[in-house]
Amino acid sequence: xxxxxxxxxxxxxxxxxxxxxxxxxxxxxxxxxxxxxxxxxxxxxxxxxxxxxxxxxxxxxxxxxxxxxxxxxxxxxxxxxxxxxxxxxxxxxx
Amino acid sequence: xxxxxxxxxxxxxxxxxxxxxxxxxxxxxxxxxxxxxxxxxxxxxxxxxxxxxxxxxxxxxxxxxxxxxxxxxxxxxxxx
Numbered sequence: 001x002x003x004x005x006x007x008x009x010x011x012x013x014x015x016x017x018x019x020x021x022x023x024x025x026x027x028x029x030x031x032x033x034x035x036x037x038x039x040x041x042x043x044x045x046x047x048x049x050x051x052x053x054x055x056x057x058x059x060x061x062x063x064x065x066x067x068x069x070x071x072x073x074x075x076x077x078x079x080x081x082x083x084x085x086x087x088x089x090x091x092x093x094x
Numbered sequence: 095x096x097x098x099x100x101x102x103x104x105x106x107x108x109x110x111x112x113x114x115x116x117x118x119x120x121x122x123x124x125x126x127x128x129x130x131x132x133x134x135x136x137x138x139x140x141x142x143x144x145x146x147x148x149x150x151x152x153x154x155x156x157x158x159x160x161x162x163x164x165x166x167x168x169x170x171x172x173x174x
Contacts, residue, residue: 007107031109038114042114042117042118046125049125053125053129057148057152062152066156067159
């Protein structure tokens with residue numbers, strides 16, 4: 001999440017009730033999580049569009065080969081992610 | 095938009111800070127420019143505009159497919 005545009009003053013924050021502060025804290029945690037998910041979807045779409053939509057564009061929908069490619073792309077990327085973590089762990093402990 | 099309630103104002107700022115809308119539009123333009131305008135001319139032709147329209151729809155379609163699949167994974171992993 002990009003914090004550079006938040007303009008909340010200390011004065012404003014101190015005026016909030018304890019219950020409001022707690023509610024805000026939970027809200028920030030939830031929104032950060034949602035933003036992370038959106039960011040991941042963004043990156044995956046970028047990568048998989050490049051890999052899977054390779055021929056000339058002739059329609060506004062994913063065609064019969066593009067859709068499975070995109071789904072495989074997501075699955076394989078996540079598999080690769082797990083693989084990387086596993087390898088790193090092995091490298092670390094050997 | 096005028097926010098009288100400071101808590102609401104803060105929540106709105108946090109929501110906007112997390113929005114990935116601008117990055118999405120930038121990537122979409124990049125991809126579709128790549129596919130639809132191989133040799134930039136003096137203006138965008140009608141064919142290029144039509145290609146953009148289809149490409150944008152296709153990108154949204156891809157976004158939705160990725161989103162569904164990714165959320166499925168998260169739900170599976172969290173045991174939901």
